[in-house]
Amino acid sequence: VWATGxxxxxxxxxxxxxxxxxxxxxxxxxxxxxxxxxxxxxxxxRLYSLRVGGTGARRGVRHFHQLYADATRLVRTMQFDxxxxxxxxxxxxxxxxxxxxxxxxxxxxxxxxGHAILIPGASGSGKTSLVAALVQAGASYYxxxxxxxxxxxxxxPFPRPLSIRTELGEPSRRIRADDLGGVAAxxxxxxxxxxxxQHRPGASWRPRSLSPGQAFFALLxxxxxxxxxxxxxxxxxxxxxxxxxxxxxxxxxxxxxxGQVLLRAxxxxxxxxxxxxxxx
Amino acid sequence: VNPNARQDDILTDQLLDxxxxxxxxxxxxxxxxxxxxxxxxxxxxxxxxxxxxxxxxKLGLPADTELVKxxxxxxxxxxxxxxxxxxxxxxxxxxxxxxxxxxxQAGTVAVLLPVITSITAPTPAMAASPSCIGEHGIVGTINxxxxxxxxxxxxxxxxxxxxxxGGCKCE
Numbered sequence: 067v068w069a070t071g072x073x074x075x076x077x078x079x080x081x082x083x084x085x086x087x088x089x090x091x092x093x094x095x096x097x098x099x100x101x102x103x104x105x106x107x108x109x110x111x112r113l114y115s116l117r118v119g120g121t122g123a124r125r126g127v128r129h130f131h132q133l134y135a136d137a138t139r140l141v142r143t144m145q146f147d148x149x150x151x152x153x154x155x156x157x158x159x160x161x162x163x164x165x166x167x168x169x170x171x172x173x174x175x176x177x178x179x180g181h182a183i184l185i186p187g188a189s190g191s192g193k194t195s196l197v198a199a200l201v202q203a204g205a206s207y208y209x210x211x212x213x214x215x216x217x218x219x220x221x222x223p224f225p226r227p228l229s230i231r232t233e234l235g236e237p238s239r240r241i242r243a244d245d246l247g248g249v250a251a252x253x254x255x256x257x258x259x260x261x262x263x264q265h266r267p268g269a270s271w272r273p274r275s276l277s278p279g280q281a282f283f284a285l286l287x288x289x290x291x292x293x294x295x296x297x298x299x300x301x302x303x304x305x306x307x308x309x310x311x312x313x314x315x316x317x318x319x320x321x322x323x324x325g326q327v328l329l330r331a332x333x334x335x336x337x338x339x340x341x342x343x344x345x346x
Numbered sequence: 347v348n349p350n351a352r353q354d355d356i357l358t359d360q361l362l363d364x365x366x367x368x369x370x371x372x373x374x375x376x377x378x379x380x381x382x383x384x385x386x387x388x389x390x391x392x393x394x395x396x397x398x399x400x401x402x403x404k405l406g407l408p409a410d411t412e413l414v415k416x417x418x419x420x421x422x423x424x425x426x427x428x429x430x431x432x433x434x435x436x437x438x439x440x441x442x443x444x445x446x447x448x449x450x451q452a453g454t455v456a457v458l459l460p461v462i463t464s465i466t467a468p469t470p471a472m473a474a475s476p477s478c479i480g481e482h483g484i485v486g487t488i489n490x491x492x493x494x495x496x497x498x499x500x501x502x503x504x505x506x507x508x509x510x511x512g513g514c515k516c517e
Binding site for chain 1: 357359361362364366368370373375377463465467468469470
């Protein structure tokens, strides 16, 4: 029943996908996490199976598209786009949880003057809109979803196109960094500023400093593998929290906040001394 | 019974003045300020409460056994002691407000009050949720200090919540 398949490696995890329709393979490859490399390994850690439905042999019969992760059915739908969305989300989730040598934190990330600005936050906290505004203001694009940290606390690009929310219940729009007039980064950076913020209409951004311990907590509560790999997560997050100043405060519109964030990042890009922090 | 700091199934790290402790059994992270960490580190099962109190002046605190008991109670609540100690301490328990007043009367600044802040480490699903998980697994919202304030949000549907008097608890 399976016509063809492909295996790839992403952050040390080997993943296989098999399909019953060869023409679907090129489409699903677009869902692979950034930086994935094809591999000839005969054994994989995760196996996805995509059964493409559509019109059946019998007249008037249509089959569902179905996607499985190992033996678990993830989605059964008539809309092929929903299959692709589910596959992309699940692949990202698996990689973020099980990545070897990298720690994934839910965060938007941009680069500015040689340092990364890290905006930890869960889905719906307004990361993407702030990241988009920062990229439009000249920052380089790293990710609107994950800060990918190495053992030294540097952040690596995870440049999936930005996922801009539209009306409630509507699928998100995908926008590339260059569509915003920005560029997607390719090199890792040390973290220069952590911004903990949530969007509140009408608010103006008047941030206050967080202690390194508070910054550590803000990162930990957004760390995907916090429970699965605490021995890896704690030292990396401690490293980031100790090297970068952190600010917190609700923000208003992203465009108005972006300029202020970049200004703060410039002010704080000098070697940081936590003992000289000031609250404002 | 002399207090004994827990050594097993925890990760500790130092972050400037604060001590980070990750509980591998309960998947909770704790931040101990300088005073709480100093008392916790001296809990070796040999040192008495009176001896712990006698060491407090080095930290700029009065040699007050009630302050040690207050700290031990909080360390026990955070499961950072090997054995329960509060039954041996006896009551009544001193509240944070009373302890602050005692420190003020002794001419000590409030920032030296022992403080332990805790959060539950998120599961992958929790990490993607807009809510935060605070002390005792209670769902809350993040305040201006970046801390999780429990009981301010309705129950989320995604993690089999149970409602407690303190708010919504995620399992």
